[in-house]
Amino acid sequence: MPQGDKRKYTDKQIRKAEHIADSYESRGVPEKEAEARAWATVNKDDGGGKKPGGSGRAKATGHPAARRGGTASAGRTAEQRSASAKKAAETRKRNAAKG
Secondary structure, three states: OOOOOOOOOOOHHHHHHHHHHHHHHHHHOOHHHHHHHHHHHHHHOOOOOOOOOOOOOOOOOOOOOOOOOOOOOOOOOOHHHHHHHHHHHHHHHHHHHHO
């Protein structure tokens, strides 16, 4: 199979790449660069083509690009979250009084 052949990708992977490429293009990235970035993202998420014979079958990275990160409060205690919320409320109140 020649390099760049997309036959081993599922319809869903192709749609995903098109959506990502469109998003990049809307932000001013050139078309070819947007397409390359989109396929790189699909490959990172899914490990390559999922149809039989695709290089990525049964190979999971465990950290797909679309699932990275998390909430800032995930690793904090209830007291820390409460203090942060009180501080934010105080800041909003102070800023509202200024304007």
